[in-house]
Every structure is written in structure tokens, then in C-alpha cells.
Amino acid sequence: MIGAEAIVKCLEAEGVKAVFGYPGVAICPFYNSILDSSIRTILIRTEQNAAHAASGLARMTGKPGVCAVTSGPGATNVITGIATAFADSIPLICITGQVNSELLGSDVFQEADITGAVESFVKYSYLVKNVNDIPRIFKEAFYIANTGRKGPVLIDIPIDIQNAVINKFKYPQEVSMRTYKPTVNGHIMQIKKVMGQLQKAKRPIICAGGGVLLSGAEKELRTFAEKYSIPVVSTMMGIGVMPTEHPMYFGMVGNNGKAYANRAMNEADLIIMVGARVADRAISQPDLIIGNSVLVHIDVDSAEIGKNAIPTIPLVGDARHIFEDLLKQELEPQDCEHGDWIDTLKHYRDTMQIKRNPNPEYVDPKQFIICLSEKMNENGVYVADVGQNQIWSCAYHIVREGRFMTSGGMGTMGYSIPAAMGAKLACPERQVVAVCGDGSFQMSMMELATMRQHDIRVKIIVLKNNYLGMVREYQHYTYKDHYSVVDLSGSPDLEKLAAAYDIPFIRLVNNHGMEEAIDAFLKNDESMLMECLIDPMDLVK
Amino acid sequence: MQKKVFQLLVDNTAGVLSRISGLFSRRGYNIESITAGVTADPKYTRITIVAMGDDEILDQIEKQVAKLVDVRDVKELKPESSVYRELALIKVKVSAKERAGVINIADIFRAKIIDVGPESLIAELTGNQDKIEAFINLLSDYEILELARTGIAGLGRGINNVTYLAD
Numbered sequence: 092m093i094g095a096e097a098i099v100k101c102l103e104a105e106g107v108k109a110v111f112g113y114p115g116v117a118i119c120p121f122y123n124s125i126l127d128s129s130i131r132t133i134l135i136r137t138e139q140n141a142a143h144a145a146s147g148l149a150r151m152t153g154k155p156g157v158c159a160v161t162s163g164p165g166a167t168n169v170i171t172g173i174a175t176a177f178a179d180s181i182p183l184i185c186i187t188g189q190v191n192s193e194l195l196g197s198d199v200f201q202e203a204d205i206t207g208a209v210e211s212f213v214k215y216s217y218l219v220k221n222v223n224d225i226p227r228i229f230k231e232a233f234y235i236a237n238t239g240r241k242g243p244v245l246i247d248i249p250i251d252i253q254n255a256v257i258n259k260f261k262y263p264q265e266v267s268m269r270t271y272k273p274t275v276n277g278h279i280m281q282i283k284k285v286m287g288q289l290q291k292a293k294r295p296i297i298c299a300g301g302g303v304l305l306s307g308a309e310k311e312l313r314t315f316a317e318k319y320s321i322p323v324v325s326t327m328m329g330i331g332v333m334p335t336e337h338p339m340y341f342g343m344v345g346n347n348g349k350a351y352a353n354r355a356m357n358e359a360d361l362i363i364m365v366g367a368r369v370a371d372r373a374i375s376q377p378d379l380i381i382g383n384s385v386l387v388h389i390d391v392d393s394a395e396i397g398k399n400a401i402p403t404i405p406l407v408g409d410a411r412h413i414f415e416d417l418l419k420q421e422l423e424p425q426d427c428e429h430g431d432w433i434d435t436l437k438h439y440r441d442t443m444q445i446k447r448n449p450n451p452e453y454v455d456p457k458q459f460i461i462c463l464s465e466k467m468n469e470n471g472v473y474v475a476d477v478g479q480n481q482i483w484s485c486a487y488h489i490v491r492e493g494r495f496m497t498s499g500g501m502g503t504m505g506y507s508i509p510a511a512m513g514a515k516l517a518c519p520e521r522q523v524v525a526v527c528g529d530g531s532f533q534m535s536m537m538e539l540a541t542m543r544q545h546d547i548r549v550k551i552i553v554l555k556n557n558y559l560g561m562v563r564e565y566q567h568y569t570y571k572d573h574y575s576v577v578d579l580s581g582s583p584d585l586e587k588l589a590a591a592y593d594i595p596f597i598r599l600v601n602n603h604g605m606e607e608a609i610d611a612f613l614k615n616d617e618s619m620l621m622e623c624l625i626d627p628m629d630l631v632k
Numbered sequence: 633m634q635k636k637v638f639q640l641l642v643d644n645t646a647g648v649l650s651r652i653s654g655l656f657s658r659r660g661y662n663i664e665s666i667t668a669g670v671t672a673d674p675k676y677t678r679i680t681i682v683a684m685g686d687d688e689i690l691d692q693i694e695k696q697v698a699k700l701v702d703v704r705d706v707k708e709l710k711p712e713s714s715v716y717r718e719l720a721l722i723k724v725k726v727s728a729k730e731r732a733g734v735i736n737i738a739d740i741f742r743a744k745i746i747d748v749g750p751e752s753l754i755a756e757l758t759g760n761q762d763k764i765e766a767f768i769n770l771l772s773d774y775e776i777l778e779l780a781r782t783g784i785a786g787l788g789r790g791i792n793n794v795t796y797l798a799d
Contacts, residue, residue, distance in 0.1 A: 207647075393699075397695075
């Protein structure tokens with residue numbers, strides 16, 4: 092057996108079903124060996140999207156997504172995808188081919204120091220120098236990627252190592268790492284302190300981030316919030332921790348969030364922050380919010396606790412385990428009566444809605460996204476891109492039993508289509524809709540070919556306004572309409588483009604016929620491209 | 633701004649030093665010195681880092697370093713319960729006439745003269761940072777041609793808080 096075959100055996104042992112990638116000479120031994128396995132290979136059209144697609148798959152399966160690309164430009168192209176996954180703590184395994192190990196460091200054709208280049212965007216990286224290390228390294232890589240605070244792990248494998256004969260292949264049953272031991276269970280004393288504060292609190296709130304979804308703690312969070320009548324808000328990455336219309340859910344916080352959600356945070360006397368980083372877009376002035384309240388910060392990564400705000404009670408551990416332990420504590424729900432507080436928040440929610448004045452000549456993104464949400468399957472997957480479309484999606488998409496995904500931390504344009512493809516591959520029976528703008532669409536429209544080639548039936552919506560809308564909006568406010576490099580003239584006719592890829596197309600020019608258009612768009616499990624014309628001057632705020 | 637000394641026990645993997653120093657540069661942490669060397673078990677390297685910052689930054693440094701996959705153990709070496717040592721090599725320009733004066737100062741500090749030439753000598757001094765600073769200050773009457781300092785290595789005193797390699 093050679094190294095390349097060993098890699099495939101490792102992936103099989105980890106239950107990997109699909110690998111996204113783009114071959115080149117340096118990864119060819121691997122792509123030769125994978126033909127003999129049942130693992131599906133998806134030829135993506137640019138390497139960045141291999142990482143995004145693996146990210147979409149990982150978010151649906153809860154297991155690391157895998158991509159495999161060649162050395163040099165193949166590896167450097169994937170960096171943005173890796174950084175995107177790192178910022179949102181998505182587990183990935185990125186396999187990169189590398190030049191012959193004896194030539195490393197001599198700047199030969201397609202050599203790039205990829206382990207050095209991705210250092211600040213990976214949880215860990217390996218450069219394999221001995222073929223016999225492959226089983227151990229893969230076992231460790233999958234473990235590191237998907238435990239503790241999840242994230243991407245890169246494995247760089249020179250071509251001669253892929254071709255070298257491995258003495259004896261044995262995939263380790265267990266990981267034995269002397270140095271890496273993530274904390275799972277929260278400290279019981281801290282858990283008791285949280286319950287003590289909860290008993291005292293008059294206006295408690297839970298602010299849930301992406302960590303809740305990553306640990307699969309949605310059910311436990313909901314049970315806890317319902318049991319003790321605690322209102323819940325979320326960060327952008329936390330959207331979907333509770334159904335949008337759940338009576339205890341009060342929207343997304345942050346500078347692009349709901350005013351009533353931010354007000355709830357400001358007025359709370361106990362904030363339970365869970366799986367969230369207290370990052371600038373969610374909590375722009377942490378001192379103001381926590382100044383008069385007790386802050387409990389629950390996170391699997393102890394370095395996030397105290398980084399942006401100093402908590403009263405730090406609690407390190409996995410969200411699901413911590414909620415399970417919180418639910419075991421003896422505190423009677425009737426001792427936590429927050430009826431007045433909840434009524435206040437409901438009043439804020441009813442009276443603090445943003446008033447929009449949509450231009451009737453165009454499609455109103457608010458009305459469109461609400462209508463789309465209502466017509467999507469209960470468990471449908473909604474993947475939002477980056478830009479104005481993302482802010483509208485966050486504001487108006489109604490999650491029921493489905494998933495909402497977007498690139499939150501890095502804000503990488505072009506994420507939605509490849510991520511939706513990964514999600515669809517993971518869950519072929521579920522409806523998957525990517526919603527992007529005309530800028531982000533053009534960053535990943537080459538993947539329409541991948542969808543066709545591999546029959547990945549993703550539905551795509553382009554909210555088209557002929558502008559890089561989010562930047563235009565910034566220039567509108569900051570530079571008084573002095574627009575610079577935001578005009579998207581020259582964009583393709585999407586109807587012709589869809590025809591070129593043999594993908595059905597629908598155009599919606601204004602709100603008339605919206606329901607029928609969405610019905611037609613969603614009616615069967617086929618790929619479709621839908622274009623909605625949006626007022627170029629529309630604003631998210 | 634205050635100074636803290638951290639002692640790290642890390643897996644002796646390829647690139648471990650660059651991972652640690654990269655963490656400091658990318659997060660903008662101030663590092664005064666970093667020294668590294670293998671331990672009794674060659675699988676491990678012991679690293680001593682002197683870092684500067686306010687309390688919150690120093691707390692972050694400790695947590696971020698602990699988070700690195702290669703790092704097995706990180707702890708602060710508090711001055712009252714630790715020993716720190718640094719080695720300095722100092723090449724001083726001295727004429728035959730001046731030589732005795734420098735050797736005199738070196739004797740007081742228990743520095744060793746490890747090289748003597750017609751116009752220069754090299755003194756070797758081991759000690760904590762204050763002692764080395766004081767020695768260099770005293771030599772300021774002479775011309776220091778070259779100076780090499782290792783940065784400090786440190787260990788905690790006693791048998792409490794020892795991280796045993798076998799565990």
C-alpha cells in the first residue's frame with residue numbers, strides 16, 4: 092500500500108462521503124487512489140469554493156468537511172475558504188499536495204509554503220514527512236478539527252510521500268495526544284453560581300452564538316429557556332438556535348440586528364452569553380452592556396472568555412454539556428418568574444420594528460424574504476451570502492425547523508453557492524436555497540457548472556441591484572453618495588447565463604406575482620436560478 | 633504595562649517555535665525574550681517567554697498560548713517562587729593598560745573572561761536580568777564592541793507545580 096491509498100483508507104475510516112477539490116500533479120496520487128473507493132469526488136471550479144462547500148457539508152453533518160487540492164496556487168487559492176471556516180469555527184480537513192519532499196524549500200514549480208501561509212487561519216497543520224505517520228496524523232487531524240473549539244486542519248503531503256510504500260496500515264482506534272485536551276464539561280461550582288444568579292435575576296437574557304449550533308445544543312437551550320422563562324437573542328452565527336417565531340426569541344443583536352434585541356441586552360440584569368465571542372459587530376460597546384449587569388460567559392474556548400468583556404462568571408465547556416448540567420440543578424421554575432420582563436420585551440418587539448418605504452417599481456427584499464421563508468419547507472436550509480442581501484436575510488428570514496447559514500466572522504462574498512452545494516450533498520432530501528446579491532453571485536457563478544456536472548440541486552436567488560450594495564450604502568452615509576468602484580455594470584444577463592448552463596430561470600421584477608414566482612421556484616427538487624430586481628438605492632438601515 | 637515570565641512545555645514538533653512566535657506577532661503581543669531548548673525527554677521543549685502588557689493582555693497571552701495544540705503546559709513563573717537566569721557575552725575594546733580595570737569589574741560580578749586579544753576581551757556573565765544590566769552599565773566607561781544576550785531561562789522553585797513528563 093502506498094501513502095495515497097492510506098489517505099483514502101483514513102478518509103473511509105472517518106466515514107467521509109465526499110471530497111471537494113481540484114487536482115494538479117502534486118495531488119494526483121491521491122486522486123488516483125480515491126477512484127478505488129466509494130467516496131464521491133466533486134470537481135469544484137475554483138479551490139476557494141472547495142473549502143466553502145466542505146464548510147456547508149460540515150455544518151449540516153456535524154463532521155469535518157474534506158477538500159483536497161494541489162500544491163502552489165491550488166493551496167494558496169484555498170486559503171480564503173480556510174480563513175472563512177476558521178472565523179466561524181467550522182471543522183474542515185484540507186489536504187494539499189506538495190512538491191517532492193527533497194525539493195522543499197528550493198522554490199521549484201508550484202511550491203508554496205502552505206503550512207506557513209495558513210498558520211494564523213488553521214487550528215493546526217501538518218507537513219507529512221514520513222509515510223508511516225499518515226494514519227496517526229489523519230486520526231489526530233479529524234479529532235482536532237471536530238473537538239473543543241472546532242476549526243480547519245490542513246495536511247500538506249509531498250508527492251513522494253503519497254507514492255511511498257507504507258509498512259503496515261493500521262488506523263488508530265483512539266487518539267493519544269499529550270498536549271491537546273479540550274474541556275468539555277463545565278465546572279460544577281460555576282454552574283451552581285449561574286443558577287444562584289438566575290434565581291436573583293429580574294431581567295435575564297440568553298445571547299446565543301454559533302457555538303450553540305456547533306455543539307448541537309439547540310434542544311437543551313430551548314428547554315432551559317422555556318423552563319426558566321428566559322428570553323433569547325442571538326448573534327448572526329446563532330440565527331436558528333430557536334425558531335424565529337418562538338415566543339421567547341427576540342431576534343439578532345448587533346449593529347445590523349434588531350433594535351429591540353439590542354435594547355433587551357442593554358436592559359437585562361443577567362446576560363448569559365453562550366458560544367459567542369462578544370465580537371465588535373454583535374456587541375460594539377461591551378462595557379456599556381455589561382456595566383450594570385451580571386455577565387455569564389459560556390464558551391468552549393477559554394481564550395474567548397475575557398477577551399472582549401470580563402465576565403462575572405466564566406464557564407468553560409461545551410454548550411450542550413453545560414445546558415444539560417444546568418438543567419440538572421435544583422431550582423424551581425416558579426422561583427424564576429419573569430413575566431413583566433417578557434411583556435416589556437414583547438412590547439419593544441411590537442413597537443420597535445423598522446419602517447421601510449419600499450419602492451413599488453422593484454421587489455421589496457423584506458416582503459420577498461418573508462414570503463420565501465413561509466413557502467420554503469419547514470426543514471429547508473437557507474444559505475445567505477454577504478452584503479445587503481445578508482443583512483436582509485438575517486432580518487427577515489423566518490427559521491422554523493431548518494437551518495440558516497452564512498459567513499459571519501470573515502464575511503466572505505461568494506460563500507452561499509458553494510456552501511449550499513455542500514449542504515445539499517450532505518442532506519439531499521432537504522430543500523437548500525442560496526440567496527446572494529449580484530456581486531457575490533459573480534464571485535462563485537462558475538459553480539453552476541459543478542452543480543450541473545454532479546447533479547447537486549441547489550436553488551439560487553440573486554437579489555440584483557447592479558451595485559455592490561453594502562459598500563454603496565456605506566459610501567452613501569460616509570462619503571455623501573460619492574460612489575467609488577461599486578457600479579456592477581457589465582454583469583451578464585442571468586437569463587442567458589442560466590440557459591448556457593441549462594438551468595431553469597425565473598425573473599421577478601416587482602412584488603406583483605411574487606407568490607406565484609416563489610411557488611414555481613420551489614415547486615420541485617431541481618436547480619433553479621431566480622433573479623429579483625431590487626431598488627439600487629435601497630438601504631438596510 | 634507589566635512584565636511576566638511564562639514557562640511552556642511544548643511538543644518538540646517541526647515549526648513549534650514559529651507557531652508560538654507567530655501567535656505573539658499576529659495578536660500584537662509584546663515579547664521581550666524567548667528562549668527554547670529540549671528537556672530531559674527530547675520529545676519536549678521547554679520555552680521561557682518574557683512578555684509585557686497589562687493584566688488583561690497577559691491573561692490573554694496565557695490563554696492563547698495554552699490553546700495551541702502543541703502546548704502541553706503553560707504557567708507563570710512568579711518572581712518570588714522562581715529562579716531566572718540569563719547569559720550574556722560582552723566584547724569590550726580594551727588596551728593593555730585598561731585590561732586590569734575591566735577584569736576587576738568582572739571579578740566583582742563573578743563574570744568569566746573567556747577570550748583575550750591585543751585590543752579586546754570577552755566577558756561571560758550569568759545571572760538575573762538586573763545583574764546583567766548592572767554589569768553592562770559599569771562597563772559603559774569602556775567601548776562595548778558586541779553584546780549577545782540569551783534572554784532568560786527560568787524554573788519554579790521546589791517540587792510543587794512540577795509538570796512531570798511521564799504524565
